[in-house]
Amino acid sequence: MGNKILKYIVSMGLIFLCLFAGTALQSLLGVSVPGSVFGMLMLFGLMASGLVPVDWVQPSASLFIRFMILLFVPISVGLMEHFDMLIANALPILASAVGGTIIVMVSLGLFLDRFLKKGNK
Secondary structure (H helix, E strand, O other): OHHHHHHHHHHHHHHHHHHHHHHHHHHHHOOOOOHHHHHHHHHHHHHHHOOOOHHHHHHHHHHHHHOHHHHHHHHHHHHHHOHHHHHHOHHHHHHHHHHHHHHHHHHHHHHHHHHHHHHHO
């Protein structure tokens, strides 16, 4: 039992250490990329390089994934608070979402068409 608790503490500590390091890096650089993204990239780099084994992170990561739905509650409340602003800007939001999707699909189709034609020659 104590060994299992220790594994959770170590894995949670690694995740939060990378999160805090990413937040510090974000504030140091002054960029608009969230610190959590920097932290996630740091953790990925540590695990991909083999400095941190996946087994060290897996217990808390599995726990976070299991209860991930609870992390969406604050976002849902924020959407409800700003619902009138979303309705007022619904057309630009919808146009950018549909337009962006169409641009990505067309450019990917053209790229794939050229890529496959080069592969057949």
